[in-house]
Amino acid sequence: MQSFDTVERFAVLLLVAGMGMFIWGWSLNPPAGLIEAVTGAYTDWSPGLVVDGLLLLVINRVLRNNERSRILGQVGSLSNEFALDAVRRCQEEGWTESGAMAGRDYSKARLSRADLPGAVLNRSKFRFADLHHADLMHADLRGTDFTGANLTGADLRWADLRGAKLCWADLTGAEIDGARLDGVDAASATAPSGFRRAERRCRRWIPLSDTAQAAEGELRVAHGGWHPGSDGFL
Numbered sequence: 001m002q003s004f005d006t007v008e009r010f011a012v013l014l015l016v017a018g019m020g021m022f023i024w025g026w027s028l029n030p031p032a033g034l035i036e037a038v039t040g041a042y043t044d045w046s047p048g049l050v051v052d053g054l055l056l057l058v059i060n061r062v063l064r065n066n067e068r069s070r071i072l073g074q075v076g077s078l079s080n081e082f083a084l085d086a087v088r089r090c091q092e093e094g095w096t097e098s099g100a101m102a103g104r105d106y107s108k109a110r111l112s113r114a115d116l117p118g119a120v121l122n123r124s125k126f127r128f129a130d131l132h133h134a135d136l137m138h139a140d141l142r143g144t145d146f147t148g149a150n151l152t153g154a155d156l157r158w159a160d161l162r163g164a165k166l167c168w169a170d171l172t173g174a175e176i177d178g179a180r181l182d183g184v185d186a187a188s189a190t191a192p193s194g195f196r197r198a199e200r201r202c203r204r205w206i207p208l209s210d211t212a213q214a215a216e217g218e219l220r221v222a223h224g225g226w227h228p229g230s231d232g233f234l
Contacts, residue, residue, distance in 0.1 A: 068095075072104060080110040080130075087114050096120070102140075112150075122160075 072095070074086035090096050096119040107127040114134040122142040126149050133153040141156075143163045151171045158178040166186040 068093075068100070072101060075101065075111070076104070076106040076109040078108065078110055080112055083109055083111050084114060087111070087116065091115070117155075 071086050071089050071093075074082055075090065077083040077086065087096070090101060093100075095101055096116060099120045101124070102120050103123040105125045106129055107125050109126065109129045111126075111134055112130050112132045114131065116139055117135050117137045118139060119136065120140045121136075121144055122140045123144065124141075125145045127145055128148040129146075130150045131146075131154055132150050133155075134151070135155045136159050137155045137157045139156075139159045141159050141161050141164050144161075145165045146169045147165050148168045149166075149170070151166075151169055151174050153173040154171070154175070156174055156176045156179050159176075160180045161184055162180050163183040164185070166184060166189045168188050169186070170190045172190050
C-alpha cells in the first residue's frame, strides 16, 4: 500500500508496453511477410494492453482507498488491541505525519499506550477516549477535542495544543513541558504537575466555556450521575 506499489508498477508497465507497440507499429512501413505479421500483432495487442493497464490502475486505487478508510476507522476501535494495530499500520504507511489522520472522529477510542509522536491530529475528536500513557510528543493537536478524555500519564511534551478542548479531561501525571497551550479550553480538567504554571503563562487560556458545561452533562449521563470532584481544575 505504498504510494507506488507493485500492482501499480505492473499497470504502468502494461501502459508503456501498449503505447510503445502502438507507436512502433504506427511508424513502420511494412513491405510484406514477417513485418506484416508483427504489425498485425501490434494491432491486436496494443489496445488491449493499454485498456488493461488503465483498468488495473483504477481498480487498485479504489481498493487502496477502501483499505485506507478501513484502517483509519479502526484507529477509533473500542478494542485497544485493534486500535493499536491500526496505529502501527498508519505509521508504516506514513499517515500519522501526512495529515491523513487529521479531522477524524476517534471518540471513545481505546488508544492507551498508543505510539503517536509527531502525529498530525489537528481538528480531530477524542471525546471520552482512553489515551492514558499515549506518546503524543511533538504532535499537532491544534483544535483537537479531548473532552472527557483519559490522558493520565500521556506524553504531551512540545505538542501543539493551541485551541484544543480539554474540558473534564484527566491529565493526572501527564507531561506537558514545552507544550503550546494558547487558547486551550481546560475547564474542570484534572491538572497535571506544572499545569497551573503553564496556565498563568498563557494569556489566552479560556477558564470556562459552553463546551465545558455541555461536557459535564454528557459525563453525568455516561457515568450514571457523575459530578465534578473538588480536585478538578477549577
